Amino acid sequence: MTTPRSVCIFCGSSERAAATHRREARRFGGILARAGIELVYGGGRVGMMGAAAEGALAGGGRVVGVIPEHLMRREVGHTGCSELIVTANMHERKATMFARSDAFVVLPGGPGTLDETFEILTWRQLSLHDKPVVVCDIGGYWKPLADLVRHMVRRRYVQRSFLGFFSVVPRVDDVLDAIRAAPPARKPVRADRI
Numbered sequence: 001m002t003t004p005r006s007v008c009i010f011c012g013s014s015e016r017a018a019a020t021h022r023r024e025a026r027r028f029g030g031i032l033a034r035a036g037i038e039l040v041y042g043g044g045r046v047g048m049m050g051a052a053a054e055g056a057l058a059g060g061g062r063v064v065g066v067i068p069e070h071l072m073r074r075e076v077g078h079t080g081c082s083e084l085i086v087t088a089n090m091h092e093r094k095a096t097m098f099a100r101s102d103a104f105v106v107l108p109g110g111p112g113t114l115d116e117t118f119e120i121l122t123w124r125q126l127s128l129h130d131k132p133v134v135v136c137d138i139g140g141y142w143k144p145l146a147d148l149v150r151h152m153v154r155r156r157y158v159q160r161s162f163l164g165f166f167s168v169v170p171r172v173d174d175v176l177d178a179i180r181a182a183p184p185a186r187k188p189v190r191a192d193r194i
């Protein structure tokens, strides 16, 4: 694809994870801002999510936060976003993040990040979209994820083509090139079925 207009990040909300991860999230926010690409994310101030938003805002970028009403307090809804969309529930949050984004980037995170990542990958598997997904394997954090997918392929729970639905890069500096290099879908996409 060409340079995306907006990029959605999936990443952790934990405040206790590695400071290096948070620094990289912040740096990625800056990279998007410099490239003039809008950041779409979960709308909180906590963890990697907050760090990426701060990095983008500090760089003069546009940031769209998408947060369910019930998480406004727990994830500290970021009222400094360029646009803060408050949704009624989690499903509306994910649907909005999907609709507002041209590509998805997975930074280190926990179960919520995995949920979002596999939802977007399984939607791709079902030809519901053809948006690029890039896993940013900072410090090798996502190696077990790539291993798990290869394990599922070996045990024939998923076709080898699934491996083509995402790319893995080691550093946030490599993400935009990976998005631009992502292949288009081979079948027609049906976003109306999401």
Ligand code: AMP
Binding pocket: 011, 012, 013, 014, 042, 044, 071, 075, 090, 091, 093, 094, 109, 110, 111, 112, 113, 114, 115, 116
């Ligand atoms: P985590 O990776 O567990 O720190 O979660 C990252 C983000 O994913 C947080 O903003 C969570 O609110 C969000 N999240 C967790 N579970 C879900 C879900 N089922 N649907 C949508 N977002 C979720």
